[in-house]
Amino acid sequence: xxxxxxxxxxxxxxxxxxxxxxxxxxxxxxxxxxxxxxxxxxxxxxxxxxxxxxxxxxxxxxxxxxxxxxxxxxxxxxxxxxxxxxxxxxxxxxxxxxxxxxxxxxxxxxxxxxxxxxxxxxxxxxxxxxxxxxxxxxxxxxxxxxxxxxxxxxxxxxxxxxxxxxxxxxxxxxxxxxxxxxxxxxxxxxxxxxxxxxxxxxxxxxxxxxxxxxxxxxxxxxxxxxxxxxxxxxxxxxxxxxxxxxxxxxxxxxxxxxxxxxxxxxxxxxxxxxxxxxxxxxxxxxxxxxxxxxxxxxxxxxxxxxxxxxxxxxxxxxxxxxxxxxxxxxxxxxxxxxxxxxxxxxxxxxxxxxxxxxxxxxxxxxxxxxxxxxxxxxxxxxxxxxxxxxxxxxxxxxxxxxxxxxxxxxxxxxxxxxxxxxxxxxxxxxxxxxxxxxxxxxxxxxxxxxxxxxxxxxxxxxxxxxxxxxxxxxxxxxxxxxxxxxxxxxxxxxxxxxxxxxxxxxxxxxxxxxxxxxxxxxxxxxxxxxxxxxxxxxxxxxxxxxxxxxxxxxxxxxxxxxxxxxxxxxxxxxxxxxxxxxxxxxxxxxxxxxxxxxxxxxxxxxxxxxxxxxxxxxxxxxxxxxxxxxxxxxxxxxxxxxxxxxxxxxxxxxxxxxxxxxxxxxxxxxxxxxxxxxxxxxxxxxxxxxxxxx
Amino acid sequence: xxxxxxxxxxxxxxxxxxxxxxxxxxxxxxxxxxxxxxxxxxxxxxxxxxxxxxxxxxxxxxxxxxxxxxxxxxxxxxxxxxxxxxxxxxxxxxxxxxxxxxxxxxxxxxxxxxxxxxxxxxxxxxxxxxxxxxxxxxxxxxxxxxxxxxxxxxxxxxxxxxxxxxxxxxxxxxxxxxxxxxxxxxxxxxxxxxxxxxxxxxxxxxxxxxxxxxxxxxxxxxxxx
Ligand code: SF4
Ligand code: SF4
Ligand code: SF4
Ligand code: SF4
Numbered sequence: 001x002x003x004x005x006x007x008x009x010x011x012x013x014x015x016x017x018x019x020x021x022x023x024x025x026x027x028x029x030x031x032x033x034x035x036x037x038x039x040x041x042x043x044x045x046x047x048x049x050x051x052x053x054x055x056x057x058x059x060x061x062x063x064x065x066x067x068x069x070x071x072x073x074x075x076x077x078x079x080x081x082x083x084x085x086x087x088x089x090x091x092x093x094x095x096x097x098x099x100x101x102x103x104x105x106x107x108x109x110x111x112x113x114x115x116x117x118x119x120x121x122x123x124x125x126x127x128x129x130x131x132x133x134x135x136x137x138x139x140x141x142x143x144x145x146x147x148x149x150x151x152x153x154x155x156x157x158x159x160x161x162x163x164x165x166x167x168x169x170x171x172x173x174x175x176x177x178x179x180x181x182x183x184x185x186x187x188x189x190x191x192x193x194x195x196x197x198x199x200x201x202x203x204x205x206x207x208x209x210x211x212x213x214x215x216x217x218x219x220x221x222x223x224x225x226x227x228x229x230x231x232x233x234x235x236x237x238x239x240x241x242x243x244x245x246x247x248x249x250x251x252x253x254x255x256x257x258x259x260x261x262x263x264x265x266x267x268x269x270x271x272x273x274x275x276x277x278x279x280x281x282x283x284x285x286x287x288x289x290x291x292x293x294x295x296x297x298x299x300x301x302x303x304x305x306x307x308x309x310x311x312x313x314x315x316x317x318x319x320x321x322x323x324x325x326x327x328x329x330x331x332x333x334x335x336x337x338x339x340x341x342x343x344x345x346x347x348x349x350x351x352x353x354x355x356x357x358x359x360x361x362x363x364x365x366x367x368x369x370x371x372x373x374x375x376x377x378x379x380x381x382x383x384x385x386x387x388x389x390x391x392x393x394x395x396x397x398x399x400x401x402x403x404x405x406x407x408x409x410x411x412x413x414x415x416x417x418x419x420x421x422x423x424x425x426x427x428x429x430x431x432x433x434x435x436x437x438x439x440x441x442x443x444x445x446x447x448x449x450x451x452x453x454x455x456x457x458x459x460x461x462x463x464x465x466x467x468x469x470x471x472x473x474x475x476x477x478x479x480x481x482x483x484x485x486x487x488x489x490x491x492x493x494x495x496x497x498x499x500x501x502x503x504x505x506x507x508x509x510x511x512x513x514x515x516x517x518x519x520x521x522x523x524x525x526x527x528x529x530x531x532x533x534x535x536x537x538x539x540x541x542x543x544x545x546x547x548x549x550x551x552x553x554x555x556x557x558x559x560x561x562x563x564x565x566x567x568x569x570x571x572x573x574x575x576x577x578x579x580x581x582x583x584x585x586x587x588x589x590x591x592x593x594x595x596x597x598x599x600x601x602x603x604x605x606x607x608x609x610x611x612x613x614x615x616x617x618x619x620x621x622x623x624x625x626x627x628x629x630x631x632x633x634x635x636x637x638x639x640x641x642x643x644x645x646x647x648x649x650x651x652x653x654x655x656x657x658x659x660x661x662x663x664x665x666x667x668x669x670x671x672x673x674x675x676x677x678x679x680x681x682x683x684x685x686x687x688x689x690x691x692x693x694x
Numbered sequence: 695x696x697x698x699x700x701x702x703x704x705x706x707x708x709x710x711x712x713x714x715x716x717x718x719x720x721x722x723x724x725x726x727x728x729x730x731x732x733x734x735x736x737x738x739x740x741x742x743x744x745x746x747x748x749x750x751x752x753x754x755x756x757x758x759x760x761x762x763x764x765x766x767x768x769x770x771x772x773x774x775x776x777x778x779x780x781x782x783x784x785x786x787x788x789x790x791x792x793x794x795x796x797x798x799x800x801x802x803x804x805x806x807x808x809x810x811x812x813x814x815x816x817x818x819x820x821x822x823x824x825x826x827x828x829x830x831x832x833x834x835x836x837x838x839x840x841x842x843x844x845x846x847x848x849x850x851x852x853x854x855x856x857x858x859x860x861x862x863x864x865x866x867x868x869x870x871x872x873x874x875x876x877x878x879x880x881x882x883x884x885x886x887x888x889x890x891x892x893x894x895x896x897x898x899x900x901x902x903x904x905x906x907x908x909x910x911x912x913x914x915x916x917x918x919x
Contacts, residue, residue: 498727503819536732537722608734613741617748652738655703656746 016523017428018484020082023070025402026120027424028052028059030067030082031486035546037085037478039576039602046093049086052424054123054166054401055116057158058145060087061466064247064278064396072484075434078447080481081469088474090158094165103129107194107415110135112179112355115143116397117388118199119166120404121411126169128412133193134171137178144201144389145397147226148248150255151462180355185384195411198370198379198386199404202349202394208243212301217308221252221346228255232462237341238262241311242290243298244346245275250282252344253290258459265291267298267311267338269319269328288459293338297330301343310339351390359384369393376410377403385411431485431523438524441507443636448477475580479602479634486544487525488532492518494539501531501540506637528635529606533645549606550599557597558618568595568621568687572680573607575638576600578628579671592677595684596624600671605638609649612663616653622687625665626676632669639667659690695724695815696788697822698731698808706739706784707746709805713782714753716743718807719773719795720760721787728822730808731786733760739786739807764791770798777802812844830900830907836888838879845872851893 020030029048036045049056063083071079109125111118114136122132140146142159167173177183179200188196205220207213217237221244228234240256242249245268256264266285268275272294275282286292296313303309315334321327351368363371363380370379370386377385387403389395395403405422413419434442451467452458458465469477490501490510495518501510502519507526510519521531521540529549532540542549550573563569579600601607604627615623627633627642646665653663664683668675710716718740725731740756747754759776761769764787777783777799785792786807796804812824827844833851834841843849847865853873857864861874880886900907 494722494733496722496726496732499816500729500819534734536726536729536734538733538737608737610734610738610741613738613745617741617745652703652742656742656749658749 015428016431016485018486018523019070019072019430020067020080020484021424022428022430023066025066025396025398026053026405028067028086028398029424030080031481031484032544032546033089034080034082034085034478034481035483035486037089037474038481039546040475040579040600042089042093043095046089047095047097049089050095050165051097053086054120055145055159055162055397056086057090057162058116058142058154059397059401060084060090061154061158062145062149063398066398070430072431072434072482073480076439076442077444081448081450081477084448084450084466084469085474085478088469088471090162091468092471097127100127101129105129105415108133108192109411110188110191110193110196111199112196113143113199113201113388114138114141114163114173115199115201115388116145116400117404117407118143118197119163120401121197121199121385121387121408122171122404123166123169124405124408125411126166126171128408130412130415132171134173135177135179135183136173136175139175141173141175143199144222147201147229148222148251149229150225150251151229152254152258152458152465153251155464180357184355185359194383194415196384197377197404197407197411198384198390199388199400200351200355200390202351202389204350204352205345206348206350208298208301208345208347210298210300212303212308215301215303215308216306217303217340217342218301219342219344221248221344222349224344225251225255228259228462234259236261236344239340240264240342240344241338241340242266242344242346243311244268244348245270245277245294246346246348247277247281248349249346250277250285250290252346253285254288255462256342256344257288257290258462260459261342263291264289265293265338265340267293267296267313269295269297269316271295271316271319274319284465288455296336296338297328299335302337308341308343310337311343312337349389349394353390367393375406376413377407378410378414383414434482434524438507438509441636442482442526443634445480445634447480448473472580479577479580483525483527483547485523486546487523487527487542488521488529488540489525489543490519490521491539491541494537495519495535496537496539498536500534500536504534505531506635526635528603528638530635530637530641532606533608547602547606549608550601550611553599553601554611554615554618557599560597562594563597563619566595568684569619570596570622570624570680570683570687571615571620572596572598572624572626572676573604573612573615574598574600574626574671574676575604575628576602576671577634578632578669591681591684596680603633603635603638604642605635607645609645609652612646612649613652616658616662622662622664622683624680624683625663626668626671626679627665628671629667629669661686661690695727695813696790696810697728697812697814697824698725698786698788698810700730700735700786700808701806703742703746706805706807707743710743710754710782710784713803715755715757715780715782717757717759717777717780717783718743719764719777719783719785719787720758721764721785721791722760722762723765725786725788725791725808728816729820731788735786736760739784743784761787761791764788765794767794767798770794774799828901829896829898830904831897833893833896836893838876838883838885840872840876840879842872842876851896 018031033045033048053059060083065083067082068079073079109130109132111122111132111134114134118134122134125132141163145159205222236259238261240261242252253264253266295316297316299312299314301311312335314330317329317331319328356362361381370390372379372386372391377387379386385407387407388400453465497517509525510521512519612623633639666679718736720733720736721731736758740758743756763769782803784805784807785795788810792806813826814822814824817823824844829843847863854871858871858874863869863871
């Protein structure tokens with residue numbers, strides 16, 4: 001049996017997927033970009049994000065991040081800040097993306113609306129080889145992102161940067177073009193568009209059907225936001241009341257606060273726990289000074305001389321009935337009044353489907369949304385597709401993008417008569433939660449805080465409140481990720497059932513199940529790599545090429561022109577877990593720059609002893625291993641293994657007659673600090689002084 | 695399982711000196727399990743050999759491979775192609791595998807890379823103890839399941855001897871006296887009386903005294919055409 005391809009028969013359950021990926025409507029490769037950031041490979045991480053996600057900078061800010069809700073790190077301490085890490089990439093990096101095809105098809109596709117769904121559809125169709133034109137009624141792109149999301153949450157530059165990238169793929173955007181007015185289905189057909197994707201938003205704010213709704217001082221939520229977002233001011237009084245408990249309501253309240261009235265309050269039917277938005281949004285609104293009135297329903301808006309003076313409310317008995325339907329009930333005689341001179345209605349959006357005139361064949365729901373086939377997003381009329389809020393009612397940004405992406409594939413399949421599939425959407429089982437007995441083995445690591453603008457500065461402008469991660473914080477945060485489902489796996493054909501992995505794994509992951517002759521590693525592997533190195537049959541490897549245990553990086557060093565003739569050449573194997581600590585060495589320093597090459601590995605437990613020998617074989621004159629100091633090891637056990645392997649390899653080197661000073665190990669607190677620099681410097685000097693080095 | 699320990703590198707180097715193309719060949723059974731003859735050790739030895747050649751300015755090509763079991767003709771047949779240009783093979787299988795290789799490939803020099811040591815098992819990770827001497831006439835049924843032939847320094851059948859002290863063997867303080875252990879075990883099983891039966895001298899002709907031993911399973915033997 002000669003064995004060349006170790007991954008030829010991947011483990012039976014290799015297809016268990018990380019829940020963060022499965023939770024994302026567009027199946028963003030959360031785990032893998034987080035893992036790339038953890039290794040400092042930012043450009044590749046950006047590319048990975050961008051290849052899946054047409055709006056990374058925007059998404060990293062306002063996505064409701066279901067990935068984090070599902071993150072398995074919830075059971076050990078706190079979820080990985082997946083969205084903030086994406087924002088970090090979107091803000092700081094840009095990288096060409098790999099095109100899926102070089103094909104250029106003759107068909108042109110019309111996209112209505114430059115919101116998340118439309119932009120996603122255009123982006124993916126462009127990548128598939130089609131020319132797309134987006135028709136947008138506004139003079140700027142973004143749709144609801146621009147109209148409805150306040151600038152302090154999503155600076156317009158973030159939208160613009162994302163859209164610029166899409167335009168570079170060849171997508172054209174025609175602004176100030178309203179569907180149903182400036183263009184129609186017929187005019188588009190005449191112009192030769194082969195398919196139409198409708199991705200318009202819900203432009204109408206829902207109104208309250210109660211007495212006083214027509215009074216002066218009653219504003220519509222999204223119109224209010226749009227006005228402030230575009231002009232920086234809004235017509236409000238001194239005492240503002242927002243009605244609604246969702247994200248738009250929070251946005252209205254926080255936007256109103258920045259216009260400096262005396263008071264901003266929010267009234268909603270739901271209790272604090274039932275409010276249909278993230279805790280974070282509510283907390284920020286309260287933190288900035290909004291007053292919350294929970295479990296109150298609007299009875300009538302009261303006024304004087306045609307102007308609003310307040311809202312009469314009723315106490316809520318329940319919001320949802322026994323069938324879990326939205327069906328609020330109130331306590332009779334529980335009236336009370338919240339005073340206000342401005343009332344902003346943020347109780348939801350409605351569609352305006354007037355553009356469908358003449359296309360009666362397109363079926364719509366009673367709620368005013370377009371009915372589509374849930375698999376391919378085609379409407380009941382051939383060649384016309386729809387997605388985003390006009391289909392979802394009110395969906396999230398990522399749900400909108402997902403529909404745009406799925407429609408893009410469907411359009412391609414129809415036009416080409418093919419049946420390509422996006423494998424990422426395949427149904428897969430999720431890696432189950434961390435088992436309780438394992439939680440104690442996994443090190444708790446503080447989640448990185450998002451730096452924010454101080455409260456007193458925030459309320460005087462519309463600048464972004466969250467300032468974004470600095471590089472070190474991003475890397476540290478990413479390094480908390482457990483690489484769920486992408487850790488080690490056992491090749492059944494090679495495993496001899498020696499039990500080494502079962503015995504040495506610090507997390508007790510490998511098992512030989514009853515009736516099996518070979519070991520099995522499940523998705524809970526923490527990726528420490530100890531078993532990969534220690535398996536005597538070399539039957540264990542990592543599932544993704546992301547983790548090469550330092551091998552590729554070492555070989556790459558010896559491909560460099562700059563090391564030719566360098567004497568002495570030191571290879572420094574270091575642990576990337578403590579490489580993001582402050583106190584950076586000046587990389588231009590001469591000795592380090594010319595004599596030392598660094599091979600970073602996420603945990604030195606992944607480095608096989610033979611790799612240290614390999615460094616010498618390739619031509620290194622010294623090998624310096626710098627591991628983390630004390631108990632800071634992310635995996636807790638690596639230090640012990642580094643020590644015993646170095647001892648073992650030193651004996652082998654002794655047997656070869658090599659000077660023991662040519663292999664050194666140090667435990668240091670930062671991999672980029674002065675300490676490492678001085679150690680490297682000393683090693684270079686010492687080896688220079690050795691009599692013979694080959 | 696068969697336990698083998700690595701030969702000192704100097705000895706291996708000596709054996710292979712002068713050969714230009716060498717294959718380090720592992721075995722995927724016992725010696726993999728005892729961490730001296732598996733794929734991992736193949737890599738470690740190969741890189742040591744290349745490095746030592748480099749340090750001494752010699753040119754050697756070292757290739758790496760492994761078989762499922764070197765003690766099977768069918769499995770080693772696959773190696774033919776791999777080693778065809780080699781002038782030596784360093785087999786890190788047990789002595790059985792080395793001999794199979796040598797018999798099958800008489801034109802290539804085959805060297806042992808390990809010392810085949812005993813039959814035993816890992817009593818804990820990384821620690822292997824001898825457990826059986828292959829005496830050919832097993833008496834474990836009367837000794838509480840502990841083998842005095844392989845675990846008693848003197849292979850006594852009626853132990854312990856006078857050198858047993860505090861449960862340790864007089865030959866080495868590291869070695870537990872197996873007869874002491876047998877006593878304890880029989881005591882637990884309330885079979886201490888067995889200790890009083892004198893075991894007559896054993897017929898050693900079933901064991902190592904009678905090399906080479908062989909076993910024939912008539913019902914499985916395929917008739918040669
Ligand atoms: S720990 Fe990492 S891979 Fe696992 S669910 Fe969270 S982000 Fe995803
Ligand atoms: S260490 Fe390797 S050979 Fe041993 S049981 Fe685990 S996978 Fe199998
Ligand atoms: S890589 Fe580490 S955590 Fe994963 S199974 Fe192996 S020893 Fe356990
Ligand atoms: S009595 Fe003989 S066959 Fe039985 S375990 Fe001991 S040496 Fe092996």
